[in-house]
Amino acid sequence: MRKTKWMVLCLFIGFLMAAGMMSTVPIYMDASLQRTLIKDMESYQLSSGEFPGIYAVERTFAESVSMTERLKEINELPDTVRGRVDYLPIPVGASKTVVYDNMLYLSTGGTKGTSNTRMKLAAMTGFDGHISITDGRMFCDGGIAEDGVYETVANETALRNLGVTLGGEYPVKGGDTSAGDMTVRIVGIFEQSDPNDIYWSEKMDGYASALITDYGCFCGKLTADGAVKPADIAVRYALDYQKMDMNDLAFAVKAIDEDAEYFPTLNCKFTMGVLNIWKNYAKEAEKLTGILWVLQIPTMVMLAFYLFMVSRLNVEQEKNEIAVFKSRGAGSMQIFGMYALEAGILGLVTLVTAPFLGLVMCRFLGVSDGFLEFVNRTGISAKITSGALLYSLIAVVIFFAATMIPIIPASKLSIVQYKQSKTKVVRMSLWEKTGIDFLLIAAAIVFYAFYTADEQISEVSTGDINPMFFIFSTCLIFGLGLLFIRIYPYLLNLIYITFKPLWTPSQYMAITTVCRSQGGRERFLMLFLVVTFSLGIFSANTARTINDQKEDRIRYADGADIVLKEYWLEATSPEPGAQVSGYVERDFERFEELEGVETATKVLVNKKAKVTVGSKTENSVTLMAVEPYKFANTAWFRNDLLPVHWWNYIKALQDYPSGIIISRALADKYEIQLGDAIDVKWSANEKISAPVLAVVDYWPGINPNVSANTGKNSKKSAKSEETGEEEEELITSYAVNCFAIMNYYYTSSVSDLEPYEVWIKLKDGASSSALYADISAKRMPIEKITDASQQLITVKNQPQLQGMNGALTLSFVVIMIMTVIGFLIYWILSIRSRTLQFGILRAMGVTFREIVGMIGYEQILVSGVSLAMSFVIGGITSDIFVPLFRSMYNPADQVPPFLVAASQSDYIKLYVIIVLMLGGGFAILGALIKKININKALKLGED
Incomplete structure (x- = not known):
């Protein structure tokens, strides 16, 4: 190794690159999907109000279920659920078991003609570690005071709903027992110690009329004495999906699917709201893994080829020494073992260092925005996984074999064969012979x-x-x-x-x-x-x-960069200086003065306009009225979509304000020619006659392949032109969107004022966040915004x-x-x-x-x-x-x-x-x- 240290270094670099590349697959897949999953879970929580990682099993007891069976279920179900959760490759953030009786009546001594208020008595494991007592104290250990009264705590909402006070003692009876079965004392008022505590993933709404007591007391003396009859037990786990290894996602989804089938057989309800989302992510993980592997195939082949080449060159330089060893009695296996030891040392060092190189490479992947393009994006939070270590080991083994291939024939050469091989001319390589x-x-x-x-x-x-x-x-x-x-x-x-x-x-x-x-x-x-x-x-x-x-x-x-629409005021009593119509138009210059705005323009869009050609009428035409010059400088449009630069069409609208540009679909359907006059009507306005200035296939902001009246892609089977019968098609069929473009200045002069969209082009380097901040600071009533x-x-x-x-x-x-x-x-x-x-x-x-x-x-x-x-x-x-x-x-x-x-x-x-x-x-x-x-x-x- 010392004599050919540069070759050995080149071999080591190849080993390291190969193993590092292979380790990026599990590391990157885990990090990228983890980041996206967390964002989707946060969105789910905001929209549903539920913690995404909740894993809940609940058993509601029928009236016919005996007390013995209820107690047995209360004792056994938590262990059963724990066994299933422990099998999942997902860390547990929090867990608890909740039992309650919601068929109890609390006597408050008479309030507005009634003395009994229905209440819930609940108990849960781990309760004291997740609350703060705001007034009073926590119930005593065991839940029973020295005088035999059962101590409870409640939140402020429960006190109001039940009409009780802190320190009060109240008799409670069950729905099927005589009054006075037990007496409860409210010794404390509690609240969540942390509003974001996943222990309270089910939210506090379920405890709005509940008193909380000691879990051991509820399942022990209260139940044994018949004072309560447990109506429900819920075992809840909050799975910490943020720490989940995404390489285990498919296994986790499969296990949870099995749980969803298993627990109903125990008369239990199983709940995990995000299971379908996780299923999609499991499929996404498979696709992403496949893509990453495929993209690395040429790299792996080239690296194997590189290692083979370097190993071969290394052996070529040492063939003379190998031949000398052979002439002095060294066996082929001894020579092979010598080189195997050398490659093994390199492989061992690679195995230790490659996952860290893979980690660096994954952060490199996370800031890539294109081929050889990088952005100042927060890198993905990557970590070394067990999969990365396994893949590194596989890479070392595979590429170890690649480096050893040239050693096998060289280790068998005698000194005579070596001298003969130097004069041998290779006419055709193996790959040439095999084609x-x-x-x-x-x-x-x-x-x-x-x-x-x-x-x-x-x-x-x-x-x-x-x-x-x-x-x-x-x-x-x-x-x-x-x-x-x-x-x-x-x-x-x-x-x-x-x-x-x-x-x-x-x-x-x-x-x-x-x-x-x-x-x-x-x-x-x-x-x-x-x-x-x-x-x-x-x-x-x-x-x-x-x-x-x-x-x-x-x-x-x-x-455009930004498209927004304001809430408009109806002109019941017109403001001074405002146009008298159905709506009040605010000062448009406000938009042009917003932070980062280069240009802004008015764009009227009506998707229910009618176009009449002779005796035929096309309903649900998308009408867009634009300010020609401003629109041309604000809208985005690709220059190859029309026969000439699209500004020529804008110029036609400016030169002939009363004219109209129509879509190819509309022109073909009604055989409209340039110069033909067509009637256009929208909202409550009268028909406007307009000459056709041009026919176009595309226009900014309008998809010609989407039906204007549904806004969705049509997926119905099409009719055969020959038979007129419905035929199944492999190609997704879609409706065309008939649209028309007019001059806003002209349409506004001959029709009533209507709410319009505001299209904005930002200055180079301007951020939309600065625009949002300015809109918020100026209290502009924005109805919708597209960025x-x-x-x-x-x-x-x-x-x-x-x-x-x-x-x-x-x-x-x-x-x-x-x-x-x-x-x-x-x-x-x-x-x-x-x-x-x-x-x-x-x-x-x-x-x-x-x-x-x-x-x-x-x-x-x-x-x-x-x-x-x-x-x-x-x-x-x-x-x-x-x-x-x-x-x-x-x-x-x-x-x-x-x-x-x-x-x-x-x-x-x-x-x-x-x-x-x-x-x-x-x-x-x-x-x-x-x-x-x-x-x-x-x-x-x-x-």
Whole structure:
């Protein structure tokens, strides 16, 4: 290890990266789903008022159940429930058992003609640890005072409802017993010690008419004496879902499902309100795990390939020593054991450190907003899980095997066989003989053909990222990369022969060196470069397309950064200066003066307008009236959606205020032509005749594929045009949305004032929170508000999307690190092994400058051509597979239409990485060449 310490270090880096990458899957899945689950649980608690982690089992006793059976159930049910809860892989935050009798009557000595008030006497375990006594004291141990009176406590609400006071003694009788069975004394008033205590997850409403006594007393003397008849027992556990390991979620859901079936067999009611939510998360965990694994497949393959390559190079350098060991009596197993010990030490160190590296990588994933894009987001709260340790161990075992493969044949070589192997020329590698490159390409093509053969299948919406796209796109990249390596020597030979008379000495030496390297180290490096940057290009285009599509859908649907609507006042008595109509319009400048607002505009939207064409009328047309100039500068719209820039349509509205722009669906349905006059009516206004200025397919804030009268996607089967009968369709059918656009200034002049929406565009860098604060400070009566930025944050925080962005970026970075190391290994070994060659060339009269030029040309032929080819392969793969991601969306939801995006900024990032890699490599190689004693090499060459 000391003689080849740099190779061993490279092996260790590979081990560490591989195990670290594998450990990220359970760590990231746990952290990301945990964060999302907590947010959803908090939303559930706000909407339902119930603690999300409640696990409750309740038995309400029928009147026919004997006291003996009731006592037996009270004693046994808590233990039964505890056994089931202990089986769950979820920590318990709090627990209690509650028993009560709600058929008791308390005598207050006569109040408004009645002397008896129905009450509940309850007792619960752990009560004294979760309350504060605000007045009086806690009931005594055992609950029975020295005078035989039963001591109780109550909250303020119960005192009012029961009409009792602190310190009072009251006779209590049961519904079927004589009065005076027992006497209770109220010795204290209590309240929750902590308003957020999950011990009180059922809330205090159930104790609004209850007195609380000692649990042992209730289940003991009170029950034995027949003073109370327990009507109900509830065993409640508050599960601490925030500390749950998400890798155990599927197991937990399965166990709780079994409990939901088991407890009804005991005549008990089982309650867990969020079970269905947890079931969805269990499915989400499976999907996320699948995606993360699929995205890491190319990385794992490349890492295994890297470790194999480095191990092989390490063995190649030590083959002479291995042969010497063999000649001196060392056995193959001894040599194999020596290298196994070396790899085992590396694996052991890796096993200890890899989970911590995985933890760092997961935090790296949590701040990823796209491919090689990062935001100032709070990182996910990741922790090392048992799954991470297991996956690290699996990685160490797998990659240990990868490093040991080259050792097996080397350990069997004798010194004679070693000398013979040095002169043996490898004509064709195993993968070339088996045609792995053709098989991979064929697999990708077959998948693509089958997936796109049936148009209906290709249009089915899954809503999820299909992992198969990544698997077969990776197959295509590897296949094309291997095919390039297969044919490159032949192409190079053809170029060499064609331009043979033109080569300079350095060019001639470079091209002949590369041409003769069949099966050499160059192929490893070229495959690394081709696959790495091809994956980078495909990953960049995939992430950019999916992220942009999600962002475009939100921005198009909303129409602007902020869309809000105020509560409007009806004009029963018009304010001074206000328009006299059905409503009072407030000063609009208030919106333009809000914090962070760049522009604001009025937008009237009416989804029940009527358009009349001749004798035909279309009901439920979406009418939008806009202020042309302001709307153009405020609304968001993608420029490729219309034949010309959409501002041209806005200009038409401005130049012809009385005109109207209609949707393609409306024009086709009624055969409306440009220039035709149509009648428009909405609300209580009279019909307005307007000439058609233009026909458009899309408009900001209007989905042309959604029915205006329902606002939902239609999923009914369609009628056959030939038979007129209903036919089942695989494609989700949807209604078209007829819409019309008019000039707001014109419509407001010929119709009554109506409430309108306010569309706002924020300044660059402005936050919506500042806008909200300003709205609140100015007490503006906002009815509803839509914020595109908040929706984008929610989407970007989705575990699947964030995991995809982070995994693509992390995989590329890891492969890039391995590629740089492989790049340096190749060129360092290449130069060091050619010292004699350099000396001979110098002795023949070749200048030092020409030698450097030769190395430079080799760089171009090996690294430069590989990088150029990677962009070709990455582009081909993107063109084939990225459009398939449209299946994530329902056709009705693909508004704006799916667009394959390739951002110049993504390519610039890759160019920068390439320049840094090559620049760093050249710098190291330059320093290495300078260290070569060229005079000594020259002398060696002369000898």
